[in-house]
Structure formats: structure tokens, C-alpha cells
Amino acid sequence: MLSPSPLGPGLGPGPGYGLGQGVVLHPAEPFTALAHGIGSQHDLPISPFYAFAGAFAALFVSFLALGLLWSTSRFRGEHSGLALPTALQRVADAPATRTTLRGLGLAAALVVLLYLLLGPDDPAHNPAPGAVYVLLWVGLVPASLLLGPVWRLLNPLRTLHRLLSRALHRPDAGRHPLPARLGLWPAAAGLFGFTWLELVSPYPASTTTLLIALAAYTTAQLLLAARYGERWFADGDAFEAYSALLARLSPLGRRSDGRLVLRNPFHGLDATPERPGLVATVCVLLGSTAYDGFSDNPSWINTLQTSPLGRTPTATLGLLGSVALVATLYCLCAAATRLVSGPHPGPLTAFAHSLVPIALGYLIAHYFSLLVVEGPRTVIMALGTDNAPEPAPPLGPGGLAALQVIAVVTGHVLGVVAAHDRSVRLFPPAKAVAGQLPLLTLMIIYTIGGLSLLLN
Numbered sequence: 001m002l003s004p005s006p007l008g009p010g011l012g013p014g015p016g017y018g019l020g021q022g023v024v025l026h027p028a029e030p031f032t033a034l035a036h037g038i039g040s041q042h043d044l045p046i047s048p049f050y051a052f053a054g055a056f057a058a059l060f061v062s063f064l065a066l067g068l069l070w071s072t073s074r075f076r077g078e079h080s081g082l083a084l085p086t087a088l089q090r091v092a093d094a095p096a097t098r099t100t101l102r103g104l105g106l107a108a109a110l111v112v113l114l115y116l117l118l119g120p121d122d123p124a125h126n127p128a129p130g131a132v133y134v135l136l137w138v139g140l141v142p143a144s145l146l147l148g149p150v151w152r153l154l155n156p157l158r159t160l161h162r163l164l165s166r167a168l169h170r171p172d173a174g175r176h177p178l179p180a181r182l183g184l185w186p187a188a189a190g191l192f193g194f195t196w197l198e199l200v201s202p203y204p205a206s207t208t209t210l211l212i213a214l215a216a217y218t219t220a221q222l223l224l225a226a227r228y229g230e231r232w233f234a235d236g237d238a239f240e241a242y243s244a245l246l247a248r249l250s251p252l253g254r255r256s257d258g259r260l261v262l263r264n265p266f267h268g269l270d271a272t273p274e275r276p277g278l279v280a281t282v283c284v285l286l287g288s289t290a291y292d293g294f295s296d297n298p299s300w301i302n303t304l305q306t307s308p309l310g311r312t313p314t315a316t317l318g319l320l321g322s323v324a325l326v327a328t329l330y331c332l333c334a335a336a337t338r339l340v341s342g343p344h345p346g347p348l349t350a351f352a353h354s355l356v357p358i359a360l361g362y363l364i365a366h367y368f369s370l371l372v373v374e375g376p377r378t379v380i381m382a383l384g385t386d387n388a389p390e391p392a393p394p395l396g397p398g399g400l401a402a403l404q405v406i407a408v409v410t411g412h413v414l415g416v417v418a419a420h421d422r423s424v425r426l427f428p429p430a431k432a433v434a435g436q437l438p439l440l441t442l443m444i445i446y447t448i449g450g451l452s453l454l455l456n
Contacts, residue, residue: 048455055409055447062413063440066420067433073425075418077271081253081261089260098153102162105154111382116214121207129205130378133198138367139375140239141360144246148253151243157218158233158240161225170226178228183235183276186224188284190217190238192323195288199295200315241281248272248356269356269418274349279330282352285359286446287323289366293453294322326446330355333442341427341435350426351439354419358446361411365404365454369393401454408450412443 091097108131115128123129143150152158165171203209225232233240247253249265272278294300300318307314334348373393395403419439424432 048451051405051451051455052448054405055412055451056444058409058413059416059440059443059447062416063420063436066417067436070420071424071429073421075264075266075270075421077267078254078256080267081255081259081263083255083259083261092260101153102156102159106156106159108154109156113214115382116207116211119207123205125381126207127378127382128207128210130374130381132210133205134370134374134378136239137194137198138363138371140243141246141363141367142371144243145250145360146252147247148250149240149244149247151237151240152234155233155237155240157221157225157237158230160218161222161230161233164222164226171229176227178231178235181276183278184241184281185277186236187238187241188277188280190236191242191281191284192288192319193217194238195284195291196316196319199288199292200312200319202312235275235277242285245272245281245356246360248353249360266414266418266421269353270421272353272356274346274352276349278352279327279348279355282355282359283327283330284323286355286362287326288319289359289362290326290449290453291319291322292366293450329442329445333438336438336441337435340438341423341431351419351422354415354422354439357414357418358411358443361407361409361414362450364407364411365450368403368407369395369400404454405451408447408454412447416440416443 112128112131115126115131119126119128140151197204197209197213201209221233221237224236228236234244235241248268248271250268251262251265253261253263253268253271255261295315295318304311304314309317330352331348334351337351393400416436416439420432420436423436423439426432427435
């Protein structure tokens with residue numbers, strides 16, 4: 001079943017590649033069957049039996065091996081890492097380096113704004129939608145994994161806030177303290193809003209839609225930063241929080257003493273702060289990806305077309321329901337863990353970090369082909385060479401299907417490892433392994449759901 005491209009009817013930016021729900025525009029193209037990722041296709045060249053068998057074997061073997069061989073916590077959060085040369089850190093922290101990166105981020109934002117204002121309202125000839133949905137949203141995944149929380153340095157909203165503060169001669173610290181109870185809730189709300197724009201909005205690639213969304217988001221962020229200071233962006237800007245969360249799995253990080261280090265990514269993951277809204281943020285990432293996966297199912301498309309509420313309200317409820325389902329399953333798992341292992345002051349947030357590699361696995365499986373094909377095409381279009389040859393997908397159908405399954409399964413295995421290390425740290429040895437059974441059950445449920453969307 002082929003679903004409509006959110007770039008508009010028949011307006012996908014390249015053969016067989018689209019953003020959000022729709023991807024297949026030219027079914028005869030050889031690689032269109034695997035264009036988008038999880039749930040968008042139903043004829044992947046891989047056996048469901050072997051995919052599920054391999055996934056379950058990987059989860060059970062890792063769980064048993066950890067229970068037998070891993071009896072004490074090995075991750076040290078921000079207290080570990082091999083310090084990089086002082087000269088390299090000096091360059092990375094130099095004011096000139098940071099000013100250059102801020103300037104690049106602001107310049108890129110201005111270019112996108114000019115294309116939205118002056119370019120055609122046609123995503124096949126305007127690179128702005130690709131810049132937002134591919135280069136920013138998807139490109140932040142590999143950028144943050146390789147380089148750390150890069151959006152903190154590139155964020156044009158931070159730069160605008162600084163420029164406005166200086167122009168108005170106002171202190172950057174803000175006039176009010178940032179309430180601790182807010183945590184990551186603003187970021188979770190922002191991420192939900194962006195995924196709604198991508199997956200539910202009737203015309204997500206329309207220049208008018210994007211201009212209205214960007215203007216509203218920018219205004220809200222700058223007003224809140226004026227109230228709370230620049231520290232607002234770390235948790236209040238959805239993209240900065242998104243980048244920082246993924247960067248927890250980067251081999252580059254900062255030690256507690258401020259040194260730039262090479263580290264085991266698990267140490268960075270272990271250092272994820274247990275804050276309000278963390279569970280909601282990760283569940284939005286997981287739930288929105290799941291919704292995008294089943295949104296092209298014939299029964300759901302029929303529901304959208306026949307619902308008395310209309311397409312957009314029904315799709316909004318579907319997206320909300322998907323996020324709520326992911327969150328409910330995790331909350332039930334946290335409650336079961338507390339019953340098995342004993343009371344804990346923060347049962348919801350204690351294991352929330354273990355969901356981050358799962359979300360990363362889904363993001364890679366879901367968006368890999370979109371990034372490697374539409375990313376270069378967006379850049380080519382922005383450079384004014386729209387008639388250049390289309391970039392060819394780097395993997396064939398079999399290779400891409402294998403990558404998707406491996407990404408999903410690996411994300412869950414890494415989640416099991418992270419949860420086990422936290423469990424043996426928090427609970428007595430006699431209850432540590434038993435307390436992970438609810439978490440293992442959750443991983444299995446998530447795996448079944450993810451692979452079912454991929455291989456349905």
C-alpha cells in the first residue's frame with residue numbers, strides 16, 4: 001500500500017523518497033521499496049522468522065550473559081574517559097571556534113529563511129523543506145553521535161538571543177530562575193510539535209506552513225530565553241535537547257572536571273541526568289517513529305479517510321495514542337521493577353536512559369536511506385544545480401533491510417546492557433537480576449513491535 005507524501009501530492013523530492021509518511025512515488029524504481037524505513041514497506045527481502053529468532057536470541061543471550069558475568073556496576077558516568085590533548089581542547093574551546101560555529105548556524109538559518117520567503121512553494125525545487133526535515137532533524141543524529149551535542153554550538157536561537165541581549169543592554173542571565181520541575185518537559189512538547197508537523201499536518205512541506213511554524217517557535221523560544229536566560233535552551237529547545245540526548249552515546253564527551261575525553265559511550269549514557277520529562281522526551285521519539293511506521297497501513301489509511309472527526313484530528317489522536325502506548329508500557333515496567341526489587345525513590349527515571357539506544361536504533365533504521373539520498377539532493381538543490389544526477393542509494397534492498405533489523409536489535413541489546421548495569425548498582429545482588437525481568441519483557445515487546453512494523 002502506498003501512502004501520500006507529506007511533501008504534497010506527487011511532490012516527493014526524488015524518485016521514491018519522501019519525508020514523513022510517504023515515500024513511494026515511482027514504484028518501478030529499483031530502490032523505492034526500501035526508501036524510508038520502518039513500516040513504510042511490506043516486501044523487504046528478509047525472512048521474518050530469522051529476524052525475530054535472531055532478535056530474541058540476541059536479547060536472551062545478552063540477558064543471561066550479563067546475569068552470570070556482570071555482578072557489579074562498571075559505568076562511571078562523567079567521571080571516566082581518556083583525556084584528549086590539551087591543544088585540541090584549547091582549539092575546541094577557543095572563542096574564535098565557537099563564534100565561527102555560531103555564525104555558521106545563523107547563516108544557515110538565514111539561508112533557509114530566504115528560501116522559504118523567496119523560493120517556490122514546491123519541495124521538488126525548494127531545498128528549505130529538505131533542510132528542515134532531513135539535514136536538521138535527521139542529520140543531527142550522526143552529527144551528535146560523532147561530535148557530541150553540536151546543536152548547542154550551532155543553535156541560531158542562542159545566537160539571536162545573545163545578539164538581542166547585547167543590543168538591548170540586558171543581562172543574559174535572565175530575570176527569573178528556571179524552575180527545576182520543568183526539566184525536559186518543554187523539549188518533549190517541542191519534539192511532539194515537530195513530529196506532528198512532519199507526520200500529521202496536511203501540508204508539512206508548504207513554505208507557508210514552515211514559515212508559520214518557525215516564526216511561532218522562534219518567538220516562543222526567544223521570549224522564554226528573555227525570561228530565564230540562555231540556560232533555557234539546554235532543556236527548552238527541542239532540537240538542542242534532542243542533540244544532547246543522542247550525544248550521550250557519543251565517544252566524545254566532557255568529564256566532570258571539564259576535560260574533553262574519549263570515552264566508552266555507555267559511560268556517557270550512564271551520565272544522563274534523571275530529570276522530569278526525560279521519559280516523555282524519549283517516548284515521543286519512540287512513539288512518533290512507531291506512528292510513522294503504521295501510518296501507511298491500509299486499515300489506518302481507511303480510518304483516516306472515513307473518520308467523522310476528519311483526517312487531521314484522527315491522525316493527531318493516532319500520534320498521541322502511539323506515544324501514550326510507549327509511555328504506558330514503560331511506566332508499567334517501572335512499577336513491576338519496583339515490586340520485584342523493592343522501593344526506589346525514582347523508579348520512572350532510574351532506567352529511562354536505557355530507552356535512548358532503543359530510540360537511536362529506530363531512528364537509524366527509519367531514516368538512514370532518507371538521509372543518504374535526500375541529504376545530498378537537498379545540498380545540490382541549494383547550490384543551484386537542481387539538474388544534477390540523483391544520488392544513488394549506497395545499499396541495495398537486502399543490505400538496507402539487514403541494516404534496519406540490525407539497528408533495531410542492537411538498540412535493544414544496548415538498552416539491556418545499560419539497564420543491567422544500573423540495576424546491579426541500585427539493588428541488592430539477590431534482586432538485581434530478577435528486577436530486570438520486567439525490563440527484559442519491555443525490550444521484547446518493543447522489539448516485536450519494531451520488527452513487525454518493519455517486516456509486516
